Amino acid sequence: MDDIQTKSDLIVELIAISKEAGKAILEVYDTNFDYKIKKDSSPLTKADTLSHNIISERLKVLTPEIPILSEENSEISFNVRSQWNPYWLVDPLDGTKEFIKQNGEFTVNIALIENNMPILGMIYIPVSDEIYWGLEKHGSYYQKNINEKKRIHVSEITHKPLRIITSRSHENKLPHSFLSQINDLEIINKGSSLKFCLIASGEADIYPRLGPTSEWDTAAGEAIVKFAGGKVVTISGESILYNKKDSFINPNFIVASNNKIITDFLTNLSN
Numbered sequence: 001m002d003d004i005q006t007k008s009d010l011i012v013e014l015i016a017i018s019k020e021a022g023k024a025i026l027e028v029y030d031t032n033f034d035y036k037i038k039k040d041s042s043p044l045t046k047a048d049t050l051s052h053n054i055i056s057e058r059l060k061v062l063t064p065e066i067p068i069l070s071e072e073n074s075e076i077s078f079n080v081r082s083q084w085n086p087y088w089l090v091d092p093l094d095g096t097k098e099f100i101k102q103n104g105e106f107t108v109n110i111a112l113i114e115n116n117m118p119i120l121g122m123i124y125i126p127v128s129d130e131i132y133w134g135l136e137k138h139g140s141y142y143q144k145n146i147n148e149k150k151r152i153h154v155s156e157i158t159h160k161p162l163r164i165i166t167s168r169s170h171e172n173k174l175p176h177s178f179l180s181q182i183n184d185l186e187i188i189n190k191g192s193s194l195k196f197c198l199i200a201s202g203e204a205d206i207y208p209r210l211g212p213t214s215e216w217d218t219a220a221g222e223a224i225v226k227f228a229g230g231k232v233v234t235i236s237g238e239s240i241l242y243n244k245k246d247s248f249i250n251p252n253f254i255v256a257s258n259n260k261i262i263t264d265f266l267t268n269l270s271n
Helices: 007-029 046-062 096-101 194-200 215-226 259-270
Strands: 035-037 043-045 068-070 087-094 107-114 117-125 130-135 139-143 150-152 162-167 185-190 206-209 231-234 253-256
Touching (some): 007 107, 043 046, 046 107, 087 215, 107 215, 117 215, 130 194, 130 215, 162 194, 194 215, 194 253, 215 231, 215 253, 231 259
Parallel strands (some): 068 087, 162 206
Antiparallel strands (some): 107 117, 130 139, 206 253
16 A cells, blocks of 8 residues: 555545545435335435445546445456455445434445455544544544544443444344343444444444444444454454455454453353
């Protein structure tokens, strides 16, 4: 990535791209928009398409040598994309269900994948004009004002109550074996990749995802959590590897601030 341009310049460019996409999303959000259902039963709005087109066009100019995989151009065969390294992985509108509900909990997600793992992740929240980003060897940051950034880090203490995040619009049943072992807990419902942001910023402790997600749903958030000091592992304790199979569906996984919380969860899950 150093050969492309300096890392700081790349972040500045990605922020501008995310904000441009976010502006287009909000222009649709403020109208009486409709939507259709895709083959995978997920909704698609005009905002998804506009954001995809903006991000794809800008990334092609910014890094013409790096291919782009987006939720909205995911028909690329595995034989082709398996040869990519690095590549951009984009969810132009993460949380389309939240967008349709108009609750504001939707994001723009951009990640750079190298050697099957995210080395850069950016999540932009159009409604609040907030941005989170993480970069390998540089850490993770939060920005509300473009001229001010704040380093973020996962919580370094074990909170009571334990703050558990669940998905607002997708079934994600927490195992009774885990919950029954915890006397003091707080359940937080959030849409889209905001769940990763809360872990990375120390506002939540664990996000167990026991339900289907796609690689573009998680890559940017994983980078931000990991470079903020957190952990993202499958329920078998392994790393999520991107672009290693024909399907984009992730295994069940856990996002947490530290290994102890993950160990406790996996122990109770197996009981």
